[in-house]
Amino acid sequence: MSQDQNVFKCHKISKGVASGEALVSQDDMNFYMVEPSTGIVVDRGNSIEGRNITGTVLIFRGGKGSSVVMADGLYQLTMTKRAPRAMIIKNPETVLVASAIVMKIPLVDRVDPKFYDTVQDGDLVEVDANQGIITVTRKQA
Amino acid sequence: MKLTANEQAMLEGKYGAGAALAMEIQVAIGESFDAERMVEITRAHVATSNQEADTWFAEKLLLGGAYCKIRPTVNPGFNLKYFQQISEVAEEDAKMMERTHNTYKGLGAVLTYDCTPYLGSNIPHLGEIIAFSESSATPYVNAVWGARSNREASQSALCAAITGVVPEFGLLLDENRKGDILVRVEADMKSDFEYQLLGFTGKKIGIGVPVFVGLPAKISPEALMNLGAQLNTSGAFGMYHIPGITPEAPTPEVAFGGKKPVREVVITNKDLKEILEYFSPASGTIEFALLGCPLLTISQVRDIALVIENKKLKVPMFVLVNSLTKELAKRMGYLDAIREAGGHLVEDTCMDQPPFWHSFKGKVGVTESPKCAFYMNRREMTYIVRDIETCVEAAIKGEVK
Numbered sequence: 001m002s003q004d005q006n007v008f009k010c011h012k013i014s015k016g017v018a019s020g021e022a023l024v025s026q027d028d029m030n031f032y033m034v035e036p037s038t039g040i041v042v043d044r045g046n047s048i049e050g051r052n053i054t055g056t057v058l059i060f061r062g063g064k065g066s067s068v069v070m071a072d073g074l075y076q077l078t079m080t081k082r083a084p085r086a087m088i089i090k091n092p093e094t095v096l097v098a099s100a101i102v103m104k105i106p107l108v109d110r111v112d113p114k115f116y117d118t119v120q121d122g123d124l125v126e127v128d129a130n131q132g133i134i135t136v137t138r139k140q141a
Numbered sequence: 142m143k144l145t146a147n148e149q150a151m152l153e154g155k156y157g158a159g160a161a162l163a164m165e166i167q168v169a170i171g172e173s174f175d176a177e178r179m180v181e182i183t184r185a186h187v188a189t190s191n192q193e194a195d196t197w198f199a200e201k202l203l204l205g206g207a208y209c210k211i212r213p214t215v216n217p218g219f220n221l222k223y224f225q226q227i228s229e230v231a232e233e234d235a236k237m238m239e240r241t242h243n244t245y246k247g248l249g250a251v252l253t254y255d256c257t258p259y260l261g262s263n264i265p266h267l268g269e270i271i272a273f274s275e276s277s278a279t280p281y282v283n284a285v286w287g288a289r290s291n292r293e294a295s296q297s298a299l300c301a302a303i304t305g306v307v308p309e310f311g312l313l314l315d316e317n318r319k320g321d322i323l324v325r326v327e328a329d330m331k332s333d334f335e336y337q338l339l340g341f342t343g344k345k346i347g348i349g350v351p352v353f354v355g356l357p358a359k360i361s362p363e364a365l366m367n368l369g370a371q372l373n374t375s376g377a378f379g380m381y382h383i384p385g386i387t388p389e390a391p392t393p394e395v396a397f398g399g400k401k402p403v404r405e406v407v408i409t410n411k412d413l414k415e416i417l418e419y420f421s422p423a424s425g426t427i428e429f430a431l432l433g434c435p436l437l438t439i440s441q442v443r444d445i446a447l448v449i450e451n452k453k454l455k456v457p458m459f460v461l462v463n464s465l466t467k468e469l470a471k472r473m474g475y476l477d478a479i480r481e482a483g484g485h486l487v488e489d490t491c492m493d494q495p496p497f498w499h500s501f502k503g504k505v506g507v508t509e510s511p512k513c514a515f516y517m518n519r520r521e522m523t524y525i526v527r528d529i530e531t532c533v534e535a536a537i538k539g540e541v542k
Contacts, residue, residue, distance in 0.1 A: 011173075012173070013169075013173035014169065014173075015169070027344075028344075028376065028377065032516065032519065033516075033518075033519060035519065042518065042519055044419075044518070045344075061348075062348070062377065063377055064343070064373075064374075064375070064376050064377045065276075065373065065374055065377070066188070066275075066276045066373060066374060066512075066516075067188045067274035067275050067276060067279070067292065067293060067294050067295050067298070067373070068188040068189070068190040068192065068195055068216070068274065068275070068294070068295035069190070069192070069493075069516065070294060071194045071195065071198070071294055071295065071296055072190065072192040072193065072194040072195065074194070075193060075194030075197065076193070076194070079193075091348055092173060092174065093292060093377045093379075094170065094174075094291045094292045094293055094294060094297060094311070094379075095274075095292055095293070095294040095377065097170055097173055097174075097294075098166065098170055098293070098294035098296050098297035099294055099296070101166050101169045101170060101173075102166060102194075102198060102294075102296045103194075109173075
C-alpha cells in the first residue's frame with residue numbers, strides 16, 4: 001500500500017489537533033439537523049443528507065440556522081460520541097464559530113484553494129488548528 | 142487582539158472563573174475574525190432554549206461566579222406551571238426547566254422568556270452596539286432598528302452580557318453592513334405569510350447582505366419578524382436592507398454603499414410556491430395545530446380570535462405568545478374566545494420543547510412557521526405550513542384544504 005500525502009495551510013478558528021476520514025458537503029450545515037443517536041444528516045436537500053458524520057473531518061461551506069440549536073446539535077453529538085473530530089469551512093459565521101469554540105471542536109478556515117481540488121471523501125485528514133496545517137493522506141489499494 | 146488592562150484582568154481570572162471563561166471564548170471568536178479590540182455593549186438578548194447545551198454552558202458560567210454586567214432578555218423554555226395543569230410533565234423535563242430558570246435568574250438575566258424582544262422589552266436605538274442572538278432578533282435589530290449586532294450564538298451573547306463587551310468585527314463595522322446581493326422580489330407579497338416563504342429562500346439568496354427591492358411600501362412588524370426568522374433557518378443572515386425601512390438605506394444605492402451588487406437574485410411566485418410545496422405533505426388530515434414561532438403578537442392573536450369565535454376545535458391547538466400578549470389577550474377577550482373553542486393560549490413557551498415533542502410525536506400538524514416545520518422534522522413530527530387563518534380553520538375541520 002503506497003500513500004500520497006499533501007499539506008495545506010489554513011487559519012485557526014477553534015484550537016486543537018484531530019484527524020479522521022474526510023466527508024465533503026457542498027452546503028451549509030446546521031448540526032441540529034443531524035440525528036444525535038446515529039450521526040446521520042437529516043437536513044433534507046443537503047448534499048450529504050443520509051450520510052454519517054461520526055468521527056469525520058467534516059468539510060463544508062459554513063454554518064446556517066438558529067443561534068441556539070447549533071450548539072445543542074454539537075453538544076448532543078459530542079455526548080453520543082457522534083460529533084465530527086474537526087471541521088474545515090469556507091465561510092465563518094458567528095454562530096458556528098462560537099459553538100465550535102464552546103464545544104472545543106477544532107475548526108479552521110482560509111484553506112489553500114488547491115485543498116478543495118484534492119480532498120475526497122474517505123481521505124485521511126489531519127487538522128492541526130494550532131499550527132494552521134491540514135495534512136491529507138490518500139489511501140491507495 | 143489588544144485588550145484593555147481591565148479586559149486582560151478579566152481574562153486572567155480577577156473577576157472569577159466564569160467571567161474569565163466568557164472572555165476567553167470572546168477573545169477566540171474575535172481572533173478568528175481578526176478583530177483588533179473589544180467594544181462595550183449596552184444591550185444583550187440571549188436565545189436561552191432550555192436545551193441541554195445552553196443550560197450546561199450557562200451553569201458553568203454561574204458556578205464560576207459570573208453575573209451579567211448587561212442584564213440580557215431571554216428566550217422561552219416552557220411554562221412548567223401551565224403544562225403541569227393540563228398534562229403530565231415528566232420529572233426530568235420539569236427539573237430541566239427549573240434548572241434553566243434558576244441558572245438564568247442567578248446570572249441576573251431579565252426573565253422575559255420571549256424570542257421577540259425587539260418588539261417590546263429590549264429595543265435598541267440607531268447605531269447602538271449590542272449582542273443579540275436569536276434567529277429573528279439579530280436581523281430585526283440590525284435591519285429595522287439600525288443597531289449593530291453580530292449574529293451571536295446564544296452562548297456568545299451570554300458571554301457578552303457577562304463581560305459587557307464584544308469583539309469588534311463584522312456587522313459592527315460600517316463597511317460590512319452594506320448590501321451586496323440585489324434581491325428583486327417579483328412575487329406577490331399579499332400578506333405577512335409571504336414573508337415566511339420569502340425568508341425561506343435563503344439558500345437561493347446565498348451568502349451576503351441582501352437588499353430587497355420590489356416589496357410593498359408598507360410592511361408590518363409581523364412580516365419583518367417572519368422574514369428574519371426564516372432567513373436564519375434557511376441560511377445565516379445578520380443583516381439585510383429594505384430601502385425605506387432600514388434606517389441606513391433610504392435608497393437601494395445607499396444600501397449598496399455606491400457599489401454594484403455582486404449578485405442579483407429574482408424571487409418569483411414560483412419560488413414561494415416551491416417552498417410551500419416543500420412543507421405540504423400529500424395528505425391534508427391533521428392531528429394538531431401549533432402556532433407561534435416566533436411568538437405571535439396581539440394583532441395575530443386577534444386574527445385567530447376572529448376566526449375561532451363561536452366555533453369548536455376538532456384537534457388540539459396551541460397558540461404561543463409572550464406574557465404581555467397573554468395579558469392583553471385576557472383583557473381584550475381573545476383568550477376567552479380561544480379557550481371556549483377548546484384552544485390553548487400559552488405564554489413563555491417555545492414550540493421546540495418537551496411538552497410538544499411528547500404529545501405530538503409521530504403526528505401530522507399544521508403551523509404558520511416554516512422554521513417550526515423544518516426543525517420539528519427531527520422530532521418525528523410532520524408539519525403542513527399555511528397562513529394563520531388557514532391553520533385555525535384546519536384545526537376546526539381537522540384537515541387542511
